[in-house]
Amino acid sequence: GAGVSQSPSNKVTEKGKDVELRCDPISGHTALYWYRQSLGQGLEFLIYFQGNSAPDKSGLPSDRFSAERTGGSVSTLTIQRTQQEDSAVYLCASSLNWRGGRMNTEAFFGQGTRLTVV
Amino acid sequence: GQNIDQPTEMTATEGAIVQINCTYQTSGFNGLFWYQQHAGEAPTFLSYNVLDGLEEKGRFSSFLSRSKGYSYLLLKELQMKDSASYLCAVRDSNYQLIWGAGTKLIIKP
Numbered sequence: 001g002a003g004v005s006q007s008p009s010n011k012v013t014e015k016g017k018d019v020e021l022r023c024d025p026i027s028g029h030t031a032l033y034w035y036r037q038s039l040g041q042g043l044e045f046l047i048y049f050q051g052n053s054a055p056d057k058s059g060l061p062s063d064r065f066s067a068e069r070t071g072g073s074v075s076t077l078t079i080q081r082t083q084q085e086d087s088a089v090y091l092c093a094s095s096l097n098w099r100g101g102r103m104n105t106e107a108f109f110g111q112g113t114r115l116t117v118v
Numbered sequence: 119g120q121n122i123d124q125p126t127e128m129t130a131t132e133g134a135i136v137q138i139n140c141t142y143q144t145s146g147f148n149g150l151f152w153y154q155q156h157a158g159e160a161p162t163f164l165s166y167n168v169l170d171g172l173e174e175k176g177r178f179s180s181f182l183s184r185s186k187g188y189s190y191l192l193l194k195e196l197q198m199k200d201s202a203s204y205l206c207a208v209r210d211s212n213y214q215l216i217w218g219a220g221t222k223l224i225i226k227p
Binding site: 048050 | 149151159160161162163166205207212213214215217218219220
């Protein structure tokens with residue numbers, strides 16, 4: 001697609017339910033990032049994929065959070081047994097691999113999924 | 119550990135110039151990015167520096183000194199629509215993006 005697509009754009013769920021968030025990166029982008037952002041706060045890193053592998057999972061807040069990426073493209077972030085503190089905007093970004101030099105390989109962000117746990 | 123520091127909030131006047139600083143300590147360096155984020159929206163790319171010096175793009179310029187671990191974003195002829203958060207990010211040796219917490223810029227008439 002033309003840009004990074006995330007779905008759903010909004011999700012309201014009951015405490016204790018599981019949710020699945022989807023990210024469709026820009027075609028050909030091998031790097032994919034998940035972030036979480038609470039109102040008025042900075043980006044909180046969750047997980048980074050290079051292709052289908054996740055070299056850095058250090059940001060996942062607890063074992064209720066998991067993510068996968070298949071075919072080097074679509075990624076899903078799953079939150080099990082949601083808690084109210086999970087309420088935030090979940091942002092996905094993708095980028096090309098940097099090959100050195102001055103070539104710009106910025107990350108492109110999707111519009112995010114606003115998750116509200118009630 | 120890896121760290122990106124930038125001021126939490128700055129205030130400037132419409133039509134003026136403002137400089138937002140960013141200092142970093144990361145495991146390797148593969149480029150520095152500035153993003154703009156309006157409230158309720160996703161971050162959008164502004165500028166990229168990988169070599170020392172100044173990159174100019176219209177009203178916005180970004181400077182990098184790798185030896186000092188320092189960058190700044192310079193915004194000229196400020197407009198009310200420039201009110202936003204400005205995020206500094208560094209790509210480290212593992213190709214991971216390390217983000218600062220962002221600087222909230224408030225523009226006053």
